[in-house]
Amino acid sequence: MKITIAKTAGFCMGVRRAVDMVLDAANTSDTPIYTYGPLIHNPQVLEMLETKGIFRLDTIPEKGTGLVLIRAHGVPPEDETALKQAGFSVINATCPRVVRVQMIIRKFAQKGYATIIIGEENHPEVKGLLGYAQGNGHTVTAMDQFTALPVFENAVVVAQTTQNTALYDEIKAFCAKHRPHYQVFDTICGSTERRQQEVRHLAATHDAVIVVGGRQSGNTRRLAQVAAETRAFTTHIETVSEIDFTALAGFRSIAITAGASTPNWIITDTCSRVARHLEHQRPVAGAISRIQGFFLKTNLLLALGAGSLTYACSVVQQLPRTWIHAAIAMLYVFSMQVLNNMFAVKSDTYNHPDRAGFYRRHRPVLALLALSSGGAGLYLAYTTGVMSFFILLVMSLLGLSYNLKLIPKGWGRTQQIRRIKDIPGSKTLLITMAWGVVTSILPAVDTRSVPLWMAVAFLYAAGLVFSRTAFFDIKAIQGDRIAGRETLPILLGEKKSFVLIRYVLIATLVLLAGAWPAGLSFSLTWLLALVPGLMLVLVHFFGKDSRISGTQMEFMIESSFLLTGVMAAIL
Structure with missing residues (x-):
């Protein structure tokens, strides 16, 4: 069974712009917010906006207060004038096209x-x-x-x-x-042309086409119409619950596309559920997919990657190759990541529906595992030295307080920052710093480490972790914006964030190239350089091609951290 996601599926530029504008207004303003008519033609997005306190205004009252966003479709000029005369502040979110x-x-x-x-x-x-x-x-x-x-x-x-x-x-x-x-x-719109061209190609090369999007969406209906004009079986759905899996069971290849007003989380959910329902046709691939999903959802793969990176950083610093610091890093990262995911269920509902469901179902067990792992990590750190224990304790307390409201409500009328997570861009930067400390500085605290090599190890780890975290933040930008999380990609924008990631990975390669003349062994230098080089290729590839499933993409990026330990162990 082959499942292909169209490159052009999902929000077009105009829809993304309108949704971003209304969410940014909701996240930064205390005044009532309305959209004049439905912002876009997608019932799930409109339902989400209502949960954010953003309601629809279908008629223009004589008097009104608050913000009104003109929808992406635009309105007659007299309507915009009437809204302003009624007393509303008007934000025009009409698509530039x-x-x-x-x-x-x-x-x-x-x-x-x-x-x-x-x-x-x-x-x-x-x-x-x-x-x-x-x-x-x-x-x-x-x-x-x-x-x-x-x-x-x-x-x-x-x-x-x-x-x-x-x-x-x-x-x-x-x-x-x-x-x-x-x-x-x-x-x-050029986006419309590309979508229709791609769906014609997909319909000609696949047995069935699933078109996802609102039934009131004109561009979505036309995608279904274009696909139906070919030989392929075509079905137009609003949600995955409408799919007739019996009808799809006999097909060997399925293409999934979506209208310009369909959000990423619905496309992702459709792809993952279609794959799960049809796994019986490919039992080996299905088993592999389930194993991958388990390691990703439980953060075991990420924890193993942290241990591998710690081992590599110890080799760079020429420290004794003990496994205790790798174990500390694994336990710490596992604990913090699980706790973070528990608090991020709201955004994961849109970014990772499967993971959000997993954490809702197993919350007590996961909480116990996270706290136990954190305690075990602290104990191991204590056995290596008081300083290591103290550093890890401070990091753990900061991690635990990341989502807590530390500043009481009411301290300042326009106060927006009450938690560490409310600081714009804090997530990406704090994760990078935490990994850098636990993978390279903790192992050197109670041993004799040359400051130069400790700095090289720290910057190498930080470069990899920053690139990985920022990349996943880009992929989660829709859900994070809905949840009100101001990650680095939301501040910089998607394009600038991709450019920054590439520069950081290139800088990491330059760092290793400079460390070789300074005394780092040639073989270790180039073996470790393979990892940021691989990540550079993966980030470029995944940034261009949206047809790769989220599980495959995440598994390959996370697995790159395992390679650091493998490369270091080769020597």
């Missing part, structure tokens, strides 16, 4: 041109566009409707940004031949 079409229509309407919109008359975007046509707008959804219109002296032809590209190409060709005096503009 739609704004371009609005400006084209306004420009030519002012010159007396008729406006012909290829789109659904009752679609919110088209309703908004008609508001700029100064009463001389016409909508069509088929070629015969277009030819039935009177021949205007002057007309501008545009398309709803999510319109079927094949229909618009046909109308453009007709205009070039029979209406050459019409002004025709290519206004279908």
Whole structure:
């Protein structure tokens, strides 16, 4: 069984921008927040917004207070004016691609041109566009409707940004031949074109296509329509509960795509559940997937990676190759990561639905394991020396207090920071520092370590951990924003964060290259350099290709830490 996720599946730029704007407003403002009409056409996202206290305003009252966001589809200009006159602060979240079409229509309407919109008359975007046509707008959804219109002296032809590209190409060709005096503009969003092209390719190369998205979403319905025009079996669902797995059982390859208003968590949930239901067709691969999932959800793989990295850092510092410090690192990382995941269930509901469910079901057992592991780590640290114990105790207390509200409510009217986790970007940086200390500084505290090699080991570990943490923060950006967590990628943006990760990994390679002339053995230098080199390749590959399942991606990144210990053990 082959399952492929479309590269173009999920939020387009305009939808992501609108959702980010409304969530940022909710996370930073105490005033009532509304969206004028549904922000996007996805019921799960709208339900999520209501849980954040963001409600829908369907009519404009005479008087109002608070913030109102204009949805991604846009609205007629008179509606925006009425909202401001009613007393609302208005944030315009109209997609920039739609704004371009609005400006084209306004420009030519002012010159007396008729406006012909290829789109659904009752679609919110088209309703908004008609508001700029100064009463001389016409909508069509088929070629015969277009030819039935009177021949205007002057007309501008545009398309709803999510319109079927094949229909618009046909109308453009007709205009070039029979209406050459019409002004025709290519206004279908590039994202829409790419989605439709990709779904045609996927439908031609797969037995079945699952299209995920709201039934009121025009672009999602058209994706299903395009796929259905091929030989592939096609089903359009809003949630994975609607899938007929009996109908899918006989297919050898399934493609999953999603509309521009479908969030990542629904796509991820669909992919994982389809894979689980169809595992009986490939028992070996299914068993491997379950083992991978167990090691990832329980954080055992990450803990083993911490132990391996600690061993490698001890080799770099030429310390005795005892396993006690590796065990301390494993126990500490396991304890802190499990506790962090327990507090992160809200964001994991959107980022990792499977993991969120796992932690809800086994919360008492996991809490006991985390506390026991933390205590065992402290005991082992005490056996190595009082200083090691004290450092680890402070780190553990900081980790335990990360999610706790340390500053009482009411200390300042605009107070936003009450917990360590509320400090913007703190998660990525604190995890990096904690790993650096436990993997490289603790082993050197009670032994004679050359400061140069301790610094090299610390920076090497910190570079790997920062890159790994920041990468997963990028992948979790939607859920973290919903939960109100200000991670580094939310502050910097996705593109800048990827650039920063690449620079950090390259700097780690340069660090090792500089350590070789300073006395680090040639073989150790280049063996350890393989790990940041591999991570650089993986981050680049996974950043470009969204078709890799989340479990495979996470397993490969986390496994790279195991390689550090393997490389060090080779010597």
